[in-house]
Amino acid sequence: MENFNRERGEAQMNLSIEAVIRAAIAEEVAAVEQRILAKLSGQTDETLDVTQAALHLGISEKLVYRLCQQKQIPHERYGVQGSRRPIIKFRLNELEAWRAEQRAANYVKTK
DSSP states (O other): OHHHHHHHHHHHHHHHHHHHHHHHHHHHHHHHHHHHHHHHHHHHHOEEOHHHHHHHHTSOHHHHHHHHHTTOSOOEEESSTTOSSOEEEEEHHHHHHHHHHHHHHTOOOOO
16 A cells, blocks of 8 residues: 555656646747747838848848849839839848748759
8 A cells, every 4th residue: 555655646746747847848838939929020010221121131232223123122112203213112021032032043952
């Protein structure tokens, strides 16, 4: 009977340790999920100008303007039609999608 009680106590202790570990893991996962969601929500709303887009992409402003002129990069133009210097804006999530397309188009995976 004494062995049974000891084994039962050990089993209950193992269950409680396991429950504490599961709770700690669940808490950490929830915290990480919140950080990821916060970063993603910040990305979708961010708008960049030409200078910021060039810095983000690691290219010159001149190249950004040329890509816009050739309609090769997603952007929005504001101002008078035909203006030499319209206001150009970029959405960060669209730039990242474009960047992924460029990477896929310029990279052939070899075995």
